[in-house]
Amino acid sequence: MPKIKGSIITAATWVLVLLFFFPIGWMVFTSLKSEGDAASIPPKFLVDLNFDQYAIVFDRGMGSYLLNSLSASLGSTLIVLLLAIPCAYGLSIRPIKKVQDVLFFFISTRFLPAAASILPVFFILKSLGALDNITALSLLYTAINLPIAVWMMRSFFNEVPMEIVEAAQIDGANLRTELTKVVLPILMPGIAAVALICFIFAWNEYFLATLLTTFTARTTPPFLASFVDGRGQFLAVLSAASTVAVLPVVIAGWVAQKQLVRGLAMGAVK
């Protein structure tokens, strides 16, 4: 009897999970149809599937937008790591006064809405001629992701056994060797998790990308809307473009889902 009850709950769980996932599965399915089939009601399930829409997507120049997204995301993730690793190390291993104040400051900048700074940023970039500039966008993404990275990194540093560090210090290791040779190798999984989270947020960012870029530096999220066509059918090509746009982050998130939860909770949950 409990066994039957168990299988009923399992079946119900699967139905609900698949229902929840349906929009994504449907997006991929639609992207493989022709425009006519994609827009038919009732929906057609037995149709010819092909990759024609993907060819159209890249014909419309999606490649360069993806490339822009990639450079903004990778660039900002790299700078975040360069700034956050030493910072978190300083906050966690060396005795520094006011550690909590510094942490508090970082986290509060994460909570500051983009509304707080978008106007000056816009006008400063405009006067510098740095609108539509991928470097400027990367630096802003760095500022957005830095607090999460510092908090996450610190929670990883806190797990490094002090004995190892002290042993290295007794052996006469200076700060640089201590950090690069002793601590960092232990932390590689943590660093990978931080990098992943920063990459995801930068890749998916829309608000700043819409306001601060127009063409040369435009990233994928604002570009997607251009597939909506007031005159004709566009569901299939929009689905194909969306599938391409979400693929890198979805795969990365699937691979690293164990680290994801910790990063999302700013290191408060393991």
Add this chain to the structure above:
Amino acid sequence: MTTASIAPVRQRTPVPPGEESGTATRLALKKKGRQARALVMPALIFSLVLTQVPFLVTIVFSMLQWNQLRPSEIKFNWFENYAVVFTGPDFLPSLMSTVVITGSSVVLSLLLGLFFAVLLDRKFMGRGLARTLMITPFLIMPAAAALLWKWSMLDVNVGMVNWALNALGLPSVAWNTDLPVVTIVILLTWQYTPFMMLILLAGLQSQSREVLEAASVDGAGPWRTFQWMTLPHLRQYIEISTLLGTIMMLQAFDPIAIMTKGTGGTKTLSYLLYERAFIGLDVGQAAAFGVVTVIITIAVASIALRTLFKVFINGGDR
């Protein structure tokens, strides 16, 4: 995630320059402190320059009469913009929209997230795959999610949701135009349920199995065990997920810009600011809206911060 727990803050008492400690130790400590500051400074300065300085400039902007159509007439009008904000017809409805949309999305995604977390905490066939599928909506680019829901799912002619409604004998609904608030809430709930679920699942899995088994041996039914043991244990996880979720959804801009363009009660504070500055071209007023938004966010965030810190510090052994 089998060893999920709340990470403690490593309490490191700064060693006071005690009278007994020799000059050598004191020098070493001083050096250590200097090194620590040198490590922290670059990140700190970067953050200050890119976030705090612009905010201060926003405050200055908010006291200017500055319309982009009349760039030659920029001058200080001090608190006039704020007077317009608080007495004008836009602020209160916009605040209400923000509260309604954020509030209902947070509550719904929390409840759904808890529900799915409980379901996925059981051992069953293909649990790993089910979890992977469940977290995917959170990974989807918000702009893509908004476009897909707007057209593929909710469109009045070709949307799957309306097709399903018709199949059940119900009439189609023009979600985007007739029920814009519901549309935004549906989207936000769908995107943030996985976030809530992940954190709550970590909480569920950190419960000690022995205690739960002991409870069931003592004759407590599953519902009573959940109510008296699991929910109190989950409390801090619920707090973290609610607060972080609130902060993220409070700033949601993409779905509104893409799906409803602020119509029908979806003009949240962040969308209003965007509209004022980049469509209405009134920089001074937009800045004033921005400052007010920040103050409201800080009010919410300070509660969030206190909770986060409490969790970090209580998690430790001392």
